[in-house]
Amino acid sequence: DVKVTQSSRYLVKRTGEKVFLECVQDMDHENMFWYRQDPGLGLRLIYFSYDVKMKEKGDIPEGYSVSREKKERFSLILESASTNQTSMYLCASSPPGDTEAFFGQGTRLTVV
Amino acid sequence: GESVGLHLPTLSVQEGDNSIINCAYSNSASDYFIWYKQESGKGPQFIIDIRSNMDKRQGQRVTVLLNKTVKHLSLQIAATQPGDSAVYFCAENRARQLTFGSGTQLTVLP
Numbered sequence: 001d002v003k004v005t006q007s008s009r010y011l012v013k014r015t016g017e018k019v020f021l022e023c024v025q026d027m028d029h030e031n032m033f034w035y036r037q038d039p040g041l042g043l044r045l046i047y048f049s050y051d052v053k054m055k056e057k058g059d060i061p062e063g064y065s066v067s068r069e070k071k072e073r074f075s076l077i078l079e080s081a082s083t084n085q086t087s088m089y090l091c092a093s094s095p096p097g098d099t100e101a102f103f104g105q106g107t108r109l110t111v112v
Numbered sequence: 113g114e115s116v117g118l119h120l121p122t123l124s125v126q127e128g129d130n131s132i133i134n135c136a137y138s139n140s141a142s143d144y145f146i147w148y149k150q151e152s153g154k155g156p157q158f159i160i161d162i163r164s165n166m167d168k169r170q171g172q173r174v175t176v177l178l179n180k181t182v183k184h185l186s187l188q189i190a191a192t193q194p195g196d197s198a199v200y201f202c203a204e205n206r207a208r209q210l211t212f213g214s215g216t217q218l219t220v221l222p
Contacts, residue, residue, distance in 0.1 A: 004155075031208055033209075033210070035212075040121070040214055041214060042201060042212045042213050042214040042215050043156070043201070043210075043212040044212075045210070045211070048208070050208060058209070090155055092155075092210070096208075098143070098144040098163070098205050099161075099205070100161060100205075101205075103148075103156045103157070105153075105154060105155050106153075106154070106155050
């Protein structure tokens with residue numbers, strides 16, 4: 001089974017902190033994604049990556065950055081956390097081509 | 113602008129009835145669609161997909177219909193069960209990205 005693992009289920013951070021959300025996949029997928037999910041807004045794409053050391057902005061990249069140093073790991077970084085970044089964060093991976101993406105369990109981040 | 117996954121926010125059905133969840137998209141170039149199910153506290157899980165060269169695809173208890181003329185997608189669940197209670201999203205996979213709508217919360221009534 002494909003497994004996408006997010007390092008934390010729940011996080012509470014203070015405003016202004018630098019926050020790292022880690023995601024690891026075990027299926028050697030080229031593509032990895034970070035989404036945030038908010039009530040009534042569905043899933044919105046923050047950043048994605050097609051290969052090691054490459055990244056592309058999604059629909060809402062402001063306030064975030066990413067790192068992909070290894071194929072299996074894709075990290076989301078909140079440079080200076082703000083309360084409007086309180087949300088559910090979902091990581092996903094997929095092989096090339098038109099195919100489904102596999103999601104992790106999500107990290108619920110609260111910024112206080 | 114272009115969008116995908118315009119959903120009604122909620123749907124309630126009686127246990128044993130069939131459920132139909134609808135989704136509209138605006139990009140006529142979309143060529144691959146996926147339905148996901150998300151249970152409370154979990155990440156989305158793949159249910160079924162369909163490509164634009166198809167009108168219908170069936171899985172176990174689920175059927176997806178694609179009407180390219182009116183840019184409409186539907187998910188039909190036969191004999192809905194309590195375990196089907198979840199949020200359902202349609203998503204478009206284009207240019208290596210998945211674009212989601214806001215989802216429909218399906219509630220199964222006893």
